[in-house]
Amino acid sequence: GESVGLHLPTLSVQEGDNSIINCAYSNSASDYFIWYKQESGKGPQFIIDIRSNMDKRQGQRVTVLLNKTVKHLSLQIAATQPGDSAVYFCAENKKTSYDKVIFGPGTSLSVIP
Amino acid sequence: DVKVTQSSRYLVKRTGEKVFLECVQDMDHENMFWYRQDPGLGLRLIYFSYDVKMKEKGDIPEGYSVSREKKERFSLILESASTNQTSMYLCASSPGTRYNSPLHFGNGTRLTVT
Numbered sequence: 001g002e003s004v005g006l007h008l009p010t011l012s013v014q015e016g017d018n019s020i021i022n023c024a025y026s027n028s029a030s031d032y033f034i035w036y037k038q039e040s041g042k043g044p045q046f047i048i049d050i051r052s053n054m055d056k057r058q059g060q061r062v063t064v065l066l067n068k069t070v071k072h073l074s075l076q077i078a079a080t081q082p083g084d085s086a087v088y089f090c091a092e093n094k095k096t097s098y099d100k101v102i103f104g105p106g107t108s109l110s111v112i113p
Numbered sequence: 114d115v116k117v118t119q120s121s122r123y124l125v126k127r128t129g130e131k132v133f134l135e136c137v138q139d140m141d142h143e144n145m146f147w148y149r150q151d152p153g154l155g156l157r158l159i160y161f162s163y164d165v166k167m168k169e170k171g172d173i174p175e176g177y178s179v180s181r182e183k184k185e186r187f188s189l190i191l192e193s194a195s196t197n198q199t200s201m202y203l204c205a206s207s208p209g210t211r212y213n214s215p216l217h218f219g220n221g222t223r224l225t226v227t
Binding site (some may be wrong): 032042043045046089093104 | 117155158213215217218219221
């Protein structure tokens with residue numbers, strides 16, 4: 001399953017499928033990007049980050065892709081599990097401006113067993 | 114693991130009351146932040162602090178103040194609570210390194226002002 005831009009706040013995927021969550025960031029000067037996961041009743045939790053000198057970074061079952069040309073960020077979750085159900089936020093930041101974190105509106109991921 | 118602890122999960126206060134939200138982090142982080150999270154508006158920065166006794170306004174500081182007397186503790190104060198301050202409040206911290214690093218969030222305080 002795949003979300004399209006910031007205007008599709010929900011995404012449903014079948015357990016075991018791959019999920020792709022997209023994010024369009026706003027500031028061309030941003031050079032640090034983070035994905036957070038927020039489960040119901042909890043605060044956002046860091047998943048993975050990427051700096052602007054990279055275009056891909058992999059973690060455990062997650063991959064972040066950065067396309068600076070079109071200011072686009074995506075989070076790929078492999079073999080999606082029920083525990084992945086949450087709201088996912090992208091965030092952008094400019095080096096030396098740690099206070100100027102800009103959060104996306106979030107995408108709600110629901111995993112269908 | 115970094116632990117950011119917010120003293121209350123749920124609070125109900127009356128209009129006009131002075132409200133204190135407390136946050137403690139245990140990883141010696143220099144930076145601490147207060148956000149509020151509202152449906153459709155996302156996370157908005159209220160105040161932040163990069164050192165003890167230092168504070169800076171975020172995007173929506175009106176109606177709030179903060180206190181940072183010790184490095185590990187950052188308090189958010191609603192001087193006179195109003196119904197439009199009903200929200201989820203999230204505290205976060207990060208190390209004061211040269212390069213940016215992720216925020217570590219607490220689990221939030223859901224405040225209702227009646």
